[in-house]
């Protein structure tokens with residue numbers, strides 16, 4: 001990890017010294033990871049691709065303000081998260097996001113047959129997925145970001161704190177509140193199991 | 194121990210997942226160990242944890258669509274033309290240096306300040322500038338030798354890995370990948386600075402070295418001895434080892450020649 005960081009620092013130095021194409025190597029090294037987070041936040045493939053491009057554009061323009069002691073991955077993640085949140089908002093404003101349908105959460109209680117394939121399992125998966133999305137809509141931006149990074153991407157609390165630009169404890173709280181929202185939305189499915 | 198609250202259970206869940214992902218499992222805190230111990234004895238907490246884990250595990254989300262190996266290149270192609278070139282900051286010629294050389298030179302110059310001080314009084318700027326230039330060459334030779342030394346050791350280890358007849362298994366473990374990766378980053382720096390120096394022997398060797406390092410750095414963990422042998426043959430690592438030894442001898446000679454005025458500073462290094 002540290003080696004990667006040093007390689008990044010060296011590439012940044014080269015870009016700032018006028019070697020534009022060195023930035024291409026930074027793009028190669030981090031675009032997939034930025035895509036993953038962008039996709040988790042926007043939940044839309046085309047949007048996520050656009051977010052990746054926008055992120056690296058913004059990153060390039062801001063590169064001379066990059067603190068050379070910082071971690072490039074965390075820094076570009078942070079830009080990516082902001083771009084993705086913007087994209088999500090823009091799409092919602094345009095009314096193009098299929099807002100997850102309302103679930104009557106207290107009444108639906110699906111009998112769970114955990115490892116069983118077949119139509120019931122498919123219905124259940126759909127139900128879970130819908131509730132997960134609904135819960136994520138109820139999260140604040142920092143809760144959603146923290147949750148995506150912790151729950152889906154397996155980032156460490158330190159990394160999440162750095163991406164959000166907050167203290168580790170604040171990041172931990174954000175993850176916790178996100179999980180509570182998810183739980184409230186999903187737990188009823190198991191009540192009668 | 195008190196019962197675990199919801200927040201602690203959530204933390205426990207993600208930390209356990211981290212530990213599973215991290216083969217060494219080195220991330221576990223003392224609190225985590227205590228919490229797990231408590232759960233073994235406390236049914237209430239164990240049940241609460243299971244409930245939480247079931248909910249969280251069910252909500253992994255749909256898999257993220259794959260982006261191919263070419264994705265980075267595609268993104269770069271899409272944005273490249275709209276990016277301006279950064280103007281190199283000419284006033285900091287020193288900034289063009291790799292950072293290690295800068296740091297080393299800083300140490301050297303600092304060490305040389307005592308001697309330089311006297312010269313400064315008498316002969317003014319030229320001498321100091323000369324001093325700095327000599328110092329820089331000295332530094333470059335010094336670190337270059339370190340680099341060649343590490344590279345040589347890596348090649349020797351590699352050749353041992355290939356012809357170890359006592360190896361029980363057919364696969365060899367190469368702890369060399371990470372070393373190769375580090376060397377690769379340095380090697381690129383040397384190649385750049387050497388490109389201006391017009392030194393075909395050195396340039397050729399560093400070029401050759403880079404190809405070997407790329408292969409080693411990207412090699413899988415479970416190479417067979419046959420794979421290593423093949424790699425050695427294709428990349429002519431024996432030849433490279435020879436080139437490096439010749440270079441190291443030359444570097445040592447050059448260093449001796451140039452040690453002159455700055456040499457006293459070196460002892461404080």
Ligand SMILES: [Zn+2]
Nearest residue numbers: 196197235238
């Ligand atoms: Zn308990």
